[in-house]
Amino acid sequence: MAPMSSPVLDQTIEQKKLTLTDWLIIFVAILGFAFDTYELLMLPLIARPALIELLHVDPATASGNAAILSWTGYMMWASAVSGGIFGLLGGYLTDRFGRKRVLVWSIFIYALSPCLAAFSTSATMLLVLRCTTFIGVCVEFVAAVAWLAELFPNPRQREKVLGSTQAFASLGGLMVAGAYFLCVTYAQNLPAIHGDHTPWRYTLISGLIPALPLMLLLPMLPESPAWKEKRAKGTLKRPSIVELFQPALRRTTLATTILFACAYGAAFGAIQMTPQIVPGLVSGLSELPKLRKQVEAAQSSGQDTKELKQQIRQLGKKQEQVVSGVQTYQEVGGLVGRCLLAVLAVYIVGRGKLLRLFQVPGLVLIPLIFWFPATDNLDLFKWGIFVAGFCTIAQFSFWGNYLPRVYPTHLRGTGEGFAANVGGRMIGTSAAFFTTKITPFMAGAAQPAKLAHAAALVALLVYAVGLITSFWLTEPKQEELPD
Secondary structure, eight states: OOOTTOSSOOOSSOOOOOOHHHHHHHHHHHHHHHHHHHHHTHHHHHHHHHHHHHHTOOTTSHHHHHHHHHHHHHHHHHHHHHHHHHHHHHHHHHHHHOHHHHHHHHHHHHHHHHHHHTTOOSHHHHHHHHHHHHHHHHHHHHHHHHHHHHHOOSHHHHHHHHHHHHHTHHHHHHHHHHHHHHHHHHGGGSOOBTTBOOHHHHHHHHTHHHHHHHHHHGGGSOOOHHHHHHHHHTOOOOOOTGGGGSHHHHHHHHHHHHHHHHHHHHHHHTGGGHHHHGGGGSTTGGGHHHHHHHHHHHHHTTOOOHHHHHHHHHHHHHHHHHHHHHHHHHHHHHHHHHHHHHHHHHHOOOHHHHHHHHHHHHHHHHHHHHHTHHHHOHHHHHHHHHHHHHHHHHHHHHHHHHGGGTSOGGGHHHHHHIIIIIIIIIIGGGHHHHHHHHGGGSOOSSHHHHHHHHHHHHHHHHHHHHHHHHTTOOOOSOSSOOO
């Protein structure tokens, strides 16, 4: 085996020539990772119009807008926690019953859930089905990474496959934005649902389209040979969460859990605040809260509110357009970051060194981006959010390459599931709650500026903790997957 300092990954296991089955596996992985993001990023697009309809509230009033924001936050938190809990269970099931079997059922769950959500008749029904969607996605990620890693045992080939397929996850955000645009444009030409042609319902149904080839192809593909061989010989140990904290794996488990939490903390505590920050950068949008209060006051006194509501609708449309544009910069930045990591992962053997290539610039730049241009310069903030996406989202691809190499076969899904779900989705996503709670105490003349400064502080904190923890990250003992 080549030494760990070698710039080229070890080639002890011969690199096989890709067969038709291998290419189908890669295609399914690409579609699966893209579909993950597609489903997750659907909520920010459809939440507001869906809740307006299901809650029967007027977004032009302060009370109506507050109800929408409250329910949106509730959905994001509940779905993330649900995904984390069941994702952890999914990691155990992946080690217990096989990678492919769990993969098939998880895709079935998160393909069916949004389709059923399209026919929601209440906000509670939509909330429950968003939770089941997240559960499917969280389980699928763990099963897919373990499955792919074991199907391509050659180190160099495995790094290429894991890196390149995960890079397509960022396309999911662009795909769902395009799907939503088409649904908005052509909604009137589609069959009515509950007597209306609402774009958010068709957007939810669109999630079934990429799921169909996945559900057709997956049963035809092989199970992980490493897992299958151990299962057949009766040498496969029973997975155990307790074993993750035994001396041999304790440091790895703690470090990866903290680092996952920091990556998700940067995403939820800073980057995902962008839709609430952007309105403060566009002339006129800061007037929306004031106009809503005027509408509420006028309604209580019996005055005509038609003109005020028209102004609110026009400003709301402008806000959605600007926010969508800024989000595109973020998604493209994330895609570029994932692609660069996929290339560097093949040539940089040191995993901590590879991770710090994204952490160091993130620690320096992201807090500055949210402290300065996020409060007064929209054009510069667009490029700033590109950098934020580049540094943060690339780290999610890093874990797909790293985790399979530090856990043995019988713990691979369990270890990945614990780090991703406990660290990322349970602990990391709570950064959004922390950001909103410290916002009132931050400097700034208006709410968006205060929020931007809070996001800057949270980004600085989680990136600093992440960078320090990266030096505690254990390096894999070998290029091959541990048995």
